[in-house]
Amino acid sequence: MSRPTTLAEKIIARAAGRASVTPGEVVTTKVDLAMIHDSGGPRRVEPILKRLGVGLFDTKKVVLISDHYVPGDTEEGAAILALTRAWAQEKGVSFYDGEGICHVVLPERGHLKPGMLVVGGDSHSPTGGAFGAYMFGVGATEMAGVLATGEIWLKVPETIRIEWSGTLGPRLMAKDMILAMCGKLGMDGGRYQAIEYAGETVRVLEMQERMTMSNMAAELGAQAGLIAPDETTTRWLAEHGATDLPEAADWQSDEGATVAETHRFDASALEPQVAAPHSPANSAGISDYEPTGIDVAYIGACTGAKYVDLKAAADIIRGHTLAKGVELLVAPSSKRDQERAERDGIMKVLEDAGARVLPNACGICAGYGSARLGEDVTCISTTARNFKGRMGAKSSMVYLGSPYTVAASAITGRIADPREFGDAA
Amino acid sequence: MNRAFVFCNDIDTDALAPGQYMGGGIEVLAQHCLEAVDPDFASSVKPGDVIVAGKNFGMGSSREQAAQALKHLGVAGIVARSFAGIFQRNAINLGLPVFVGGDQIGGIEAGDDVELDVRNSRLTTLSGTIELEPLPDFLIEMIADGGLVPHLEKRFARERMNRGEQQ
Numbered sequence: 001m002s003r004p005t006t007l008a009e010k011i012i013a014r015a016a017g018r019a020s021v022t023p024g025e026v027v028t029t030k031v032d033l034a035m036i037h038d039s040g041g042p043r044r045v046e047p048i049l050k051r052l053g054v055g056l057f058d059t060k061k062v063v064l065i066s067d068h069y070v071p072g073d074t075e076e077g078a079a080i081l082a083l084t085r086a087w088a089q090e091k092g093v094s095f096y097d098g099e100g101i102c103h104v105v106l107p108e109r110g111h112l113k114p115g116m117l118v119v120g121g122d123s124h125s126p127t128g129g130a131f132g133a134y135m136f137g138v139g140a141t142e143m144a145g146v147l148a149t150g151e152i153w154l155k156v157p158e159t160i161r162i163e164w165s166g167t168l169g170p171r172l173m174a175k176d177m178i179l180a181m182c183g184k185l186g187m188d189g190g191r192y193q194a195i196e197y198a199g200e201t202v203r204v205l206e207m208q209e210r211m212t213m214s215n216m217a218a219e220l221g222a223q224a225g226l227i228a229p230d231e232t233t234t235r236w237l238a239e240h241g242a243t244d245l246p247e248a249a250d251w252q253s254d255e256g257a258t259v260a261e262t263h264r265f266d267a268s269a270l271e272p273q274v275a276a277p278h279s280p281a282n283s284a285g286i287s288d289y290e291p292t293g294i295d296v297a298y299i300g301a302c303t304g305a306k307y308v309d310l311k312a313a314a315d316i317i318r319g320h321t322l323a324k325g326v327e328l329l330v331a332p333s334s335k336r337d338q339e340r341a342e343r344d345g346i347m348k349v350l351e352d353a354g355a356r357v358l359p360n361a362c363g364i365c366a367g368y369g370s371a372r373l374g375e376d377v378t379c380i381s382t383t384a385r386n387f388k389g390r391m392g393a394k395s396s397m398v399y400l401g402s403p404y405t406v407a408a409s410a411i412t413g414r415i416a417d418p419r420e421f422g423d424a425a
Numbered sequence: 426m427n428r429a430f431v432f433c434n435d436i437d438t439d440a441l442a443p444g445q446y447m448g449g450g451i452e453v454l455a456q457h458c459l460e461a462v463d464p465d466f467a468s469s470v471k472p473g474d475v476i477v478a479g480k481n482f483g484m485g486s487s488r489e490q491a492a493q494a495l496k497h498l499g500v501a502g503i504v505a506r507s508f509a510g511i512f513q514r515n516a517i518n519l520g521l522p523v524f525v526g527g528d529q530i531g532g533i534e535a536g537d538d539v540e541l542d543v544r545n546s547r548l549t550t551l552s553g554t555i556e557l558e559p560l561p562d563f564l565i566e567m568i569a570d571g572g573l574v575p576h577l578e579k580r581f582a583r584e585r586m587n588r589g590e591q592q
Contacts, residue, residue, distance in 0.1 A: 076448040123487035139489030139515035188481040192510030367444020390439040
């Protein structure tokens with residue numbers, strides 16, 4: 001009987017063509033899929049590929065998604081998008097143009113499967129871990145190396161197990177869970193190892209909620225943020241066009257596998273979490289906050305504007321209007337999620353309350369676009385990062401919260417506890 | 426000797442490469458490198474200077490312009506208590522040496538004379554030599570080659586030569 005191993009070790013061993021791997025050893029693995037976007041993608045990798053005199057290792061294993069410079073309303077952005085489109089056509093790779101943010105579009109179009117080793121040209125690539133794929137982010141030069149060789153080196157990670165028990169209360173979401181983890185473990189708590197989220201609370205989360213947790217493994221400083229696949233995973237993937245799905249049972253951490261650390265959290269004791277400027281690690285329960293007025297409420301990004309997030313915001317806002325002087329910006333993560341939210345009346349609730357709807361793109365979360373925060377603006381946001389100056393002026397102050405909390409804040413004009421609004425969820 | 430520029434924990438890549446300057450060239454971006462933390466950094470850093478930092482240097486976005494901006498400014502290398510993983514990989518891929526150092530680096534102050542010895546993973550200061558955590562040999566080789574791209578150029582040239590010899 002072989003040594004019990006973690007999910008991360010199983011995926012890496014398979015991709016490295018090895019029977020097993022040990023944390024700490026450096027291995028070279030095959031890459032099953034490479035995802036790139038318009039910012040770090042063609043404009044950055046093509047000059048390197050040209051210099052190396054090689055093409056793509058496998059056009060069928062490369063997915064390109066435009067999301068950073070969408071909608072291309074500046075000269076510079078339009079030029080980058082034009083270059084991106086021309087490259088996609090020349091190379092014949094799968095290309096999603098203006099369809100939404102890469103981390104949401106990639107699984108939505110059936111590209112991810114449990115057990116895959118996937119490299120993404122973006123730091124929130126751990127989002128793919130929600131599907132039981134070992135997915136991590138790299139910069140453009142490293143991505144060019146991957147596109148040229150189909151390989152990447154990895155230091156086999158230790159696994160940090162984070163176990164959640166108990167049931168989330170009303171108006172609480174995965175976002176509150178991950179902010180609580182950031183508050184407790186800090187932005188280097190993940191030590192660039194593999195986090196595996198587990199426990200009964202995680203098991204009952206729907207896929208888009210799991211994505212929020214895996215997405216912000218980046219803010220925990222982990223390389224990957226895995227959730228072992230189950231029936232929820234395979235059903236969701238099948239509904240989204242993934243084919244030849246493996247058995248979920250084949251991609252699990254074995255009982256007794258060695259983990260470096262185990263952290264335990266109790267969902268039933270959790271209150272809505274808010275991260276104060278300028279770090280997600282400044283997270284605390286909402287009752288710790290003095291009344292804080294806000295100017296802008298932002299529902300956006302791969303982290304916080306998926307269908308599940310839009311729905312949560314609408315649940316709070318329905319029947320209310322925005323507080324005087326507050327601007328609500330909504331940038332749905334993907335076109336499909338926005339269309340579904342339109343069909344369900346969710347977008348109408350948000351728009352009727354006075355929300356301004358922005359393109360399906362990274363937008364101000366990544367510091368792009370015309371809606372960037374001005375001097376001394378206070379914002380509460382569903383996004384992942386509130387670093388100084390990231391979303392706009394250096395004097396702007398960004399708080400992070402769940403879509404429930406951001407919506408409650410938008411209608412009260414201060415950072416507000418969403419549990420003040422009804423008790424459904 | 427060169428000078429040390431000292432930074433705190435959790436320096437993020439938005440500070441190193443601000444999003445609003447990302448569409449321009451590296452020359453423009455580099456002039457705004459770290460301005461949110463130290464407005465004088467880009468104008469005062471000289472080639473050969475070394476960044477000494479706390480924990481989790483380079484956290485956040487994977488934009489490698491964060492490392493590229495420092496390299497463009499001539500920074501000889503970064504010595505930190507720890508690095509964010511993607512930044513550390515990016516820096517090495519661009520041929521910018523990055524080393525993890527222990528408690529001793531906490532004693533280095535801004536403006537101190539320092540010299541980084543990449544081959545031997547050492548930082549020399551006026552008060553002595555600090556041993557840094559060595560990188561695996563293949564990464565030292567990659568840095569010596571000037572980063573991943575020249576490293577791959579060598580590999581592909583070697584592979585082409587080998588194929589040629591077999592024919």
